[in-house]
Structure formats: C-alpha cells, structure tokens
Amino acid sequence: MINDFHYLKPASLKEALAMYAEHDDCKVICGGQSLLIVMRQGMVAPEFLLDIKHVKELSYIKFDDKDGLRLGATTTHREIEKSDVIAKKYPVLVAMEEKLASIQTRNWGTIGGNIAHADPAGDPGPVLIALNAEIKFGSSGGEKTVPLDEFFVDYFETKMEHGDLVLEVHVPTPAPKSGCSYQKFNLLDSDMGIVAAAASVTLNADGTCKDARIVLGNAGPIPLRVTKAEDLLKGKKLDDALFAEAGKIASEEAQPVADIHASEEHRRHVLGVLTKRMLKKAFEQAQKA
C-alpha cells in the first residue's frame, strides 16, 4: 500500500533542484519503475514526491564523434533501445536494453532512474562501466562528474547526497579496435540476471590487448570490476586460455550472495563462464572493428 504524499511537479530542472533542496523527506520519481514497487511494499514512504517526468531538459540523446554519447537522465530505456546512433556506435547498449525488463517498463522507466536506484543486479551499470562511462549529478549547489564505477557505493546506495539528481550519462567515443559484450544468466530472457558479466577489450595495432574492462553484475553490493583479471590480459596476445584464466579470477573475486535461485557455488561458476565468453566476444568484435 502506497502511503500518501504531497506531490511536487516542477516545470524545469532549476525548479526541480530548488524544490528538492527545500524538502527533506522527499524522493524523486521519474519513471518510477523501481521506486513504485518499494513504495507499494511500504518500504519507502516519503512525505514529498518530486516528479521530474515532465522536465524536458533532461531528456536527450546526443552523439558526437569526439565527445561521445550523452544521455539525459530522463531518457527512457526504450528511447535508448530504438536510437539509430546508439545501435551503430554502441550496439552493446541496445542489446542490453532489449533484454531489460519488458517493453512496458522500458517505455516509462529511465536510464537515470535505473542508475540512481543502484541495484547491483541492474543491467546498465556493468555495461556502462565496461564502456568507461561517467555520470554527472548535481543539486542546486552545483554539479559533479565521476566515473560510473566510483558512483556506486553499496546496495541501492550511490555517492549522491540529498538534493542531488542524476543529470547525465556520458559514454566516451569507442576507441578504435575495441569491442564490448554483455550477458546475464537467467532462466527467463528478460529477468534480472542471477549473475551477469560485461567485458570490453581494446586492442593495440599489433593485436595485443591495450585495455580490458571486466564488470560483474549481481556479484556483490555494487557492479564489480575485476581489475585483477583485467591486469592479466593487458599487453598480452589474447587467446582462449587467457579468457578462461580471467574467468577463473572473476569467479574467485566475486562476492555473490546465494538465494533460492542459485547457490553461491553456481553463481561463482557461471560468473567465470560468462566472463570467459564475454571477453572472447568482445575480443572478436575488437578484431573486426
């Protein structure tokens, strides 16, 4: 049962930030696809609800060859999924969105809302981190930009403080000879992953590994970067044996929590398998790029 609240509807971003700063017991809603569930369960019951759905300034998809991709926080998942430029430049983002919940959820829910919710099982987090994304957030007191993998702090907790709104996701232009791939393990196609892995690989001109990023989903309180496995690959000529070894490291570094869907052993094992597979896929993409 949702508790009653005072409804605030700002007309602009400036007004939204001012209203947010003004009210202490206040939550922000845009798509509400994560928030409404917890409100209906009575787990969250703010006195004020700030609705930024109609703040048009935050809804945009911009791409520039030098600057890369900028997504306004209130851009819906569906807009990202259907964007031609994103399909061309960041196909892994489109692939990730296609399997994110349902079309209905994607039509109303937003990328900013998803990231602000900070569910370690969420799909965008690992993929965006693998793409080296940064996040801009701010309040009426000013803005900040941090790399996305520094933004998540704990289960459902980010670096943001009261009054802060997610403003923009910035994904740099993909480096030449790079690839990025993501897969989650689940029983039903669009379920949240029991575990998931995103991997990006950038190659040198000679085909050796210039950079690698491995990010695990639902393997801990936040999307988990496995830098130990990344370091294993840098500078080397990549092959299946290395991918398998990286997978093994990922499996060991992960901190998955067992529940009725899978034991800890199974999660660790599958994380290793997914890491291995996603690295290989990213590598093959990078070779073709």
Place this chain on the structure above:
Amino acid sequence: MSHAKYSVINTHVHNIDGVAKVTGRATYTFDVKLPGMLYGKILRSPHPHARIISIDATRAMELSGVKIVVTGKDTLGIKQGIWRRYEELCDEQVLPLEKVRYIGEPVAAVAAVTEEIAEMALDLIDVEYEVLPAVYEPLEAIKKEAPTIHEGVERNVNVTRHIEWGDVDEAFDEADYIREDWFKCSGQAHMCMETRAAVSSFTPEGKLTCWASTQSAYYTQGLLAGVLGLREGDVRVLAPYVGGGFGGKFELDAAMFCSAVMSMKLFKPVKVVFTREEDFIASKRRTPMFYYVRTGIKKDGTFCARESRMFSNGGAYTGMGATALYLSGFFHSFPYKWRGYRYDGYRVYTNTLPSTSMRGFGAPQAMFCSEQQIDWICADLGLDPFEVRRKNGHTEGYEVPGQAFIASCGLEQCINEIEKWVKAKGKLPANRGIGISSCGFMSGGIFNWFDSPYSFSSAVITINVDGTCELHVGCQDIGQGSNTTMAIIAAETLGVKVEDIRVHSGDTAHCPADLGAWGSRQTLMAGNAVKMACEDAKKQLLEFAYAEMGINIVYDLDIKDRWVHIVARPERGLPYGDLVKKALRAKDGQRIMGRGYYTPHRKGMISPAYSYMMQAVDAEVDPETGKIKIHEVMTAHDCGQPINQLGLVGQLEGAASMALGYAYLEDMPFEDGKMMNPNLVDYKVIKAPEMPEAGIIEIDTYEPEGPYGAKEAGEGLTNPTAAALGNAIYNAMGIQMKELPITPERVRKALREKKEQEAQK
C-alpha cells in the same frame, strides 16, 4: 476410417465468447462491483502449526470504515471437504476454530468500506497463538515421533490407495532384468491469471448470491450451502467468465467462504479477492510426490511387472489429494500392459500448503518417473525406446484388469508418427537431444465423491420462433472453450449454425447441475448431454416435418445447415426456420425443448474413455551453465474426434507451456513451512520468448462412448512433457534427472557426477 466430414464439428469456429473477451466486455468475478459493496481481507497464520488461544479484534473494529471482523467462532464450524461421501476426509474448517496447520491459513476476515482500510485493519487484529512443533516433509511426518497434525490420524497418514492386478511377484520372477529408482517430483502453483475471488450478497429473504471464480458453480453452491446451513436452492452461484482454473478452483476457498460469512452478518455485498501473494501461499498446489519405482522386463522388451510406492506431501488438508493419489498410481501404469502391477500410495499430512488437483491430476508426476525409467531400461538393455513402447502399449479392446476398458486407442499410430518425426530430424548437434514420452488420460472420472444426486451432466435446449436456440448447460467454461464446444455439438446435432446457439452457463439458478470442469470430463460428459438434448429436440421437430412432408415411411429426415431434408434425397426438403414456426404453432405456442443428461455407468474404476498420445521434446543443454533451451515440442495425439479445432490447438499449446514450466522452470521452495517465492518475479512462469513451437499430429480414432467419437484433450497433454524433457537431456548428455524441476544447478551436478563416475572406471 477417416474423420467424418461435419458441417460444424472440427471446422474453424470462432470461440463464441471471443468478442466479449477481445473487447473488454467480459466481466469476471474480479470485476464485479455492487452498490454498497464492502471489501474483505483475510488475516493469515504466520505459524505452520499452532493452537489459536485468542483472537481480539477490538482495535480493528475501532478503525473507521471497518464493518466486521469474523473468525471461526462466527461460523457453524463445519469441517468440510469436497469428498463429501467420506466424512473423515472432510477435514477443513476454512476459518479454523482450534488450530492452524500451515503458514497462510486463514484465521480471521475483515470487511471494510475500502480495500485499503480492510488491509490496515488486518494489522490491528491481535491473535494469540501457542506455537506447536511442525513437520514439513512426508517422509518425516510419517515417523512415529512426528507431531500429530490432525487428531486421531495416526502417523499423519491421510489417505492410502492400493492398486494391484496380476501376480506381481510371479511376474517379477519372469523378468530378465529389474531396475529400481527413486524420484522426487515437485509441487506447482496453478497461477491462474485471475486470482481466487468471490463476491457474496446475502439478502433479507435469506438467499445468498455468490459470484465466484470457480470451475464448478454447482460444487460451489453445494459446498457453500453445506457450511452456511442454507438450502442449496437458496444459494445462487454465478461464474460468467473465469480467469483460469487448472484444477485449483473447484473446492471451497476462503474468498467464497469469508465473503459469504461476512455478507450473511451484514446483509451487504462483500468482495474478497486474493492478492497474487495470497494466491501462491494459500490456494492449494499440485501434489509433490516421492516415487519409488521398480520395474521388471524381459530382454526382448516385454514388460513383466511394476511395483511402485509413492509418498505424497499432502500438506495440511485433504482437498482433492485423495483423487490425485489414486489417479497418479493408475496412470503410472499407462499406457502399457503389465502382467503384474502394484501401486501403494500414501498421502501424508504435513504443515505446509495443502496439495490438491492440478492439470494432469498426478499423472505428470507419474509419467516423469515411468517414462524416464523405461528409457533408461532400454539403454541398459540396448533396446529401441519406440519399439518397446509399441510392443507393450495399450490396444483397442484391452482391459486394464479390474480398472478400465479401452474402447478406442490410437497409441500405436501416435508412436509411429513421432518415430517418423524424430528420425526425420537426423543427427543432432552436440549437447542436444530429443526425448519421448507416451501417456494417456481420462475423459472425466466415474467418481461421485461429492455425493451428488444429479446426473453428472445435463443440458436443456429450447428452440425460439426464429430458429435461434437457448442451450442451458452446467458445464463451466474456464477458458478451455466448453461453451463453444457445446455450441458446436448442439449446432451439428440440430443441423443449424453455431451463431444460432446461445449458451447459458455459469449460473446455478438458470442452468442444470454439472460436476464442472475437472478431470477433462466436459467434452465427453456434457457433450453427451448436449447431444442427447439436441437429438430429443430434433426428433420432436422432425415429427412435424414428417407430417408436413408426407413422405414414404422408408425415408428418414434430417437437418443439416438449416435445411430439413430427406437423407436419401437431400434436395427435397424445407428450411429449418419454416419448420420451427410451424412446429411452434402446432404446439399451441409452446417452444420445443430437448433434455439430455449423462452419467457414466459400469465404466470401470476410472473413466469411460481414454485419450492417448506420444510427445517428443527437442532440447539443448549448455554444459557449462546447465541452462536448458527447448527447441521444439511435437505431439501425436488421439482424442478421438476433435470437436473444437481452435480450442484443441489452444489446449495443446497451453498444456505444453504449463508442463514445460513444471519440468524446468517452476519451483516452490519452502523453508520451515514458508513458501520462499510467492510472487511472479521469483516464481518463474514461461513467457513468449521461451515458448517453443508445439506442433500436433492428430490421430484418427473413434470413441464409442464420446459424442461423435470425442474424448478428452487438454489435460492429458500436460502429462508427458517433464518426462520427455528428462529423456531429451538423457539422450543429449547421458545424465539421469530424478528430481523436478530440472534446474541448471541440478544439470551441472549430474554432469559432474557422471564425469566422476567415468573417471573411476
């Protein structure tokens, strides 16, 4: 013999409720809203086993908008059950007076002016419990030291069933090879799209009207009257549209009971709708079963003997569990001829959600064990799984000793068709396999544990002056399309079109009694009643045609496509519409009415007729993650004469989706009596992207007991799939899956164990 060509039967007919359903006009109990209606909510036990010491509703009653709180003390305290003939199996007070026996059991109910207030009131009802020790597994509950769940029931053994024929020990002696295995079959939630729901309205004349999401308006009427102390005739049950049943909605549930009890006290309509969570934790489930199977076979593949023991987790109450216990044991022998067969089933009470009937009625579990073991035996002996099944399969005219007479059987053709289909697939890539399973199912049961004095099915058809007809039936459409099937049978028999028939069902005040939609009975039983009624009406109508046409005594008349004609000379006749007008005038303005009914007599111990089938599942396993992908399902199916073409395809595909879910997706893990996933995020129901193509090959037979040769289609189709998937995985990976559901972790575990075993060799 090829399927006869009919005007309406087995043609492409739109479901007659289609327009209502696709335009949003169809109103379900979920939608019913009456003036002054109150909303009811149910307080449920948090303990698996506890004595109720006291219930104090003072604080709840003080909440503005709350009108009443009821507990067991406000009822007649009658222990009810659907097995009315057997008092000891009527063990359930819907609102218990003394004890709660499972987490989620109703303890009190509230009615308030809004749903929200009713929900808030639940938190304000103070219940004092004395927590008792609880037991959750049948093999634990049957031990001497286990806590007693129902007083006087020793070892918590609720029901036992024994089926035996032949000299079993002698038959085992004849066997060249004997194999034994243990299996563990899970439960399953019905998960109807419409949760349990009821709206009750009791009026000052002392009459109760109850809208209920039910599979049998008649059963609901009888059960309500019984527990409320009303005459059946003073209870009217309405079920115009029902959002699914699958075996879980023909008993008395707390929505029906609590809404009625509260309405009787307030003389206001009260609506109770289960939340999805309540539907999971407090509406009964498919029976979890532990099966021990021992099978003896000759080296040439002839089946000799089978001896099986089954322990089912009955949960807290009997429900329909006694029937599931018997049917599981019977269909565990299907569809083969055994020289000796012995089954002992034990239904054991535990402090968990009661288990009951669910589509397949114990047969999906039975087939999971039987059909897999048969494939493993074939592998052990180097026999062909198709040949072995053909060799031992039922044939027309066979009598299952003391149990059933098989009047029609297309099993061999089913096996032949699937064998062809599988062989045509050729060699499959690695980690991929096709598994088969054959089975059969009943077309309704001969049982009358409800102790109904009425015919099992009845029908009345009345012909209006313009030739349109009112067909009153008691069979319940819960989505399977029985309204349409009855309209088709009526139209074919009477010689008119489906659009000439208006079907009335789901109203005990206007429709005859019918046992309802369970055990796949309606096409055969209600269909026979409808056919009889229409033949009666047609005969009466044709009497006027004979007089009108004055033809030679050697000629017969019939009606087809609204044309009354001489059978031998179809061009000679008159329009049906004209005849109806004349007949009405000749009868002094009285409409022609035809009556029909059907009750099976002397049809063995189970059913008047059996469907047969063989199913193949094409599946692939990811050996690293254990994840399963279903590529395709193909079924060769004998339901005698198909009646409702679109309905049949729908039943096959729908059954496959539910059965696949049972096989590898749906799990109901309990911890200390608590269901751990009572929501649709964590309880995995198959969705469109995972659903494979499910084709059908219809096998042509004729069932003499069925209307136009028809028998069941829809429940039997749930039976083979878990076994077929298990066999597919066996063929693909060489692992034996003995536990349901077949999860990725269990697959990986089996692969690991296989690897270890091979390493030891």
Place this chain on the structure above:
Amino acid sequence: MEKQVLRFKVNGDEYEVFIHPKTLLAEVIRDHLGFTGTKRGCETVSCGACTVNVNGRSVKSCSVLAIQCEGMEVTTVEGLEKNGKLSPIQRAFLDHGSYQCGFCTPGMLMSSTAFISEAKNPTKDQIKESIEGNVCRCTGYNSIVRAIEAVTQGKYKEE
C-alpha cells in the same frame, strides 16, 4: 494529503478525476472510470494484465502514477473498436483463437497494438519479445504470436 484534479483523455474522451496523487493509473481506469477491461494479476509489475497505451506506448498501468498522465491520451482495450468495428488485431485474435480464459487478453491486445504501430516487418522473435511483458497461463503464447504476425504481414486492414 490533498487530492488533485487529473485531466486526461481515455479512449478519445476527456475525463476529469479528483484523486490522491498516490493513485495508480490502473486504479483510475478501473475503479474511478469503470473501464474494467484492464485487469490486474500481481503486485510486482510482472504479469502485464494491466497494460494500457499512453500516448501510443504500452505501459503497465499498475506501475504508473495516474497523475503523471496529465494531458496525455490513454487507450484501453475498450478503445480499440470503432463504432462496433473491431481493430485488425482484435479480428486476428478471433481468427487465431489467441485467448482462452481471456484475463490476459486486454493486456496482450494493448501490447500488440503498440508494437504493431511501431514495428516494420518484425521477425517472429521480435514479435515474441513484444509480448514478453505479458504473462499468459492458458494459450502458450504461440496463437497470440501468430495473430500479431498476420497483422504485421498486412493480412488485416482497418475497416
């Protein structure tokens, strides 16, 4: 907390309702406006029975605050027919028997309608994905997929 006025269009007609801001779109549609075609089957935004179209896009109305739809156009299953003429997808459902108990059907029709308006020559897999957010317990989905496919292949025209 104060109630607010919500003005929006439903099935082509203007409506004005006075609601608590916490009221879900599903509640306004069913309980305030009486359009009971839209159903509810869960509490976790899982089943899709509550699917309606808002400005042409499918949403789960149990997961949308009604107040956010101010000034928008909502279409429910009741709004698919025009003067007694069924829409192409409704006719396709009838021909293909794409429903049984019918409880998921309104949601399926709304998801399909939105998808059909957006999709160009979709593949079968894309069609299956389009109803991924709608649970059906009766049909096994394939008849629904066949109906949508027939419409996207142009076999049904607006009457």
